[in-house]
Amino acid sequence: MAAARIPHLRRIPRAFVLSLSLLYVLSSCYGEEQVPLILWTSEGSAMPSQSAPSAGHIVEQQQLSSYLEKALNLGPKNVVLFLQDKMSIEDFTMYGGAFGNKQDNVFPNLESALRSSSSSLVLPAVSWPASNAVIAQIQDHLETSPLYMDPETLSQLRLNASSPALLVFRLPYGNGADLMSAKEILSENDEVIGQVMSIMKTQAVPYTAIYTALRPSKVTGASAVSWEAGVGGGRSLLQAKDRYRERERERQRKVKERPGVYAPVEFKEGESTCLLLWAKSLSVSILRSGRWEEYDLTSSTFGEGVTPKVHGSSCDKTRARLVLNYENVLGHRSFKLIFGMSQRHYKVSARRWFTLDFVELEYDGTKATFNGSRSIYAPAEYSYRCESVTNYLWPLLIPRSNKDPANQWRVNFQDFQIQGFNVSRGQFSYASDCAGFFSPGIWMGLMTSLLMVLVLTYGLHMILQLRTMDRFDDPKGPAISVPQNE
Missing domain, CATH: 2.40.160.110 (Porin)
Structure with missing residues (x-):
């Protein structure tokens, strides 16, 4: 149990998922569900060193605000926020190649970004109401409005190191029962992270990157009843949802x-x-x-x-x-x-x-x-x-x-x-x-009809190629003699 503190990923990239897995086991005894938060800076840009919380500790909104404030006070003012719909530590333990299976790792771009980062911080257990308020906290600190972007839009944007910017990239999450669907979507999200990091590198503008989610993707035990814990006044958000x-x-x-x-x-x-x-x-x-x-x-x-x-x-x-x-x-x-x-x-x-x-x-x-x-x-x-x-x-x-x-x-x-x-x-x-005449449904109908017409045409063509014999054997007469050579 010596790993009581979270290692910096730029130093021990292979221990990234293993540390998250360990901390997940320690934090699973709590009745409240959490989401992980990963923060790093661009190559050559450093932020103040911050001591990570002890294993099993849940970071609440006030403590998270302190982490973000320290990171943004002396770190880069251009913030790239990857905000996923859902995420839990289990996503890293299941799909991150936790036990040396690097071919199963769906986060190669994230791991590469952390390895090349000058400084990084991993918070494996952040209460999801606190992660919901990340945008508002960064917005208040930078005094700028969030810009909801995609990689194509970012490539056309010119950033300035002296002018703060909050760039938000919304990432989906698989909701189906098929585990491969979640794995594929997480892999696509990692590709988006890689594209964004590549574009930011070409612009040569220092930045602070944050990867977190709005709510947990896994709900277990008693948390399934009250996983939406109250933010204020002790009232649960489950009651707020009913209202x-x-x-x-x-x-x-x-x-x-x-x-x-x-x-x-x-x-x-x-x-x-x-x-x-x-x-x-x-x-x-x-x-x-x-x-x-x-x-x-x-x-x-x-x-x-x-x-x-x-x-x-x-x-x-x-x-x-x-x-x-x-x-x-x-x-x-x-x-x-x-x-x-x-x-x-x-x-x-x-x-x-x-x-x-x-x-x-x-x-x-x-x-x-x-x-x-x-x-x-x-x-x-x-x-x-x-x-x-x-x-x-x-x-x-x-x-x-x-x-x-x-x-x-x-x-x-x-x-x-x-x-x-x-x-x-x-x-x-x-x-x-505003809808064009050839909607997806119309195109599907046309393509299906065309395929059926081609099959029918081929069948008719084969039938027309059948030829009957020009001579027939008479059972009462002599047998037909077919010469063997011309």
Whole structure:
């Protein structure tokens, strides 16, 4: 039991998984589930030496905040955060080649990064509410907004050593019963880590990297009942989850009680309608303390007896601006949802098209702007419709810049339809849908039909090649003599 302290991985890379395995055994006696956290710096950049906690010790939020503060005070201010959906120490013991089986190791890039690091720190048992607050703690310390990235986006970004940045890379986790699915996904996540480390190395900017998760992937024993331990006031998050489900059921009940079809938002210039907006659901979310707080704007925008406030809207032949005004949204007394559109003639297609140039959130004097012109467009005579318009999960809206406050927001518009030009009789024109005609389902049907046609054609061709004999044997007559040579 001499390994009471966690070794620095840059010195003993082969002992990485073994130490985690040992500490997992020691910490499994606790009733609370934890996630590991690994922190390291780029080659040539050092952070203050920090004594790792003793074996079996669970790092809570206050202690984790102290670790991060010491690392960021003198270490690099560019932080690369790999935030996985789920992770436990068992993932390293099962898939990390713990007993010398290096061919089974799915973390070669992580191990290489730790080996080349100037300094590193491993916390195998961090309470998962503390790991949830990592983003908020780093954001408060660096005084910068998190940027949700992928390797392709990072390759186009130019970092500055003197300007702090928080780059967040979300990594999935396998949820299936097949253990190989989790192994494959962890291997893909390690490939992402390798790509990011390679890009950061080419930019020659010092950085601090953190690898952790939002919650544990393995729940065992009594922890299965209360693995979501309370963060404040001693109340468990299991009860909070029940309250959330109850509120969600109540919200769904109210949605069902609303009429299925309601009038769109309408803005008139004089006596004629020039702007129309309709959606099944409008919602916005803001990131606070590592959690997304959502607010549904639907009931304040649509429905019987609801009169949305659209003052500030305008429209002409080339530009249109729809402003929806709200009050007391997510703690902001004044809140505006703004849609900016424009139309112009394109010589290539020989017709006019309109684009949704931006969606803007204006709250208490601050503006968060999403660009939409690259993905949201339609012929000027049509309306635009899409089943889902968001800035995440196949985003159609993109933050205007890396430092724009839009990086702290999520917008989600379901069954969205908008028209800013050529509105006739207060009704939407023909809708140009965002989904292409050849959807994956259509392509699958076409390929299957083509395969069946090819098989049928081959079969018919083989049948047509069959030939009957030109002579037949008569049992009552003499036998047919077939000469053996020509």
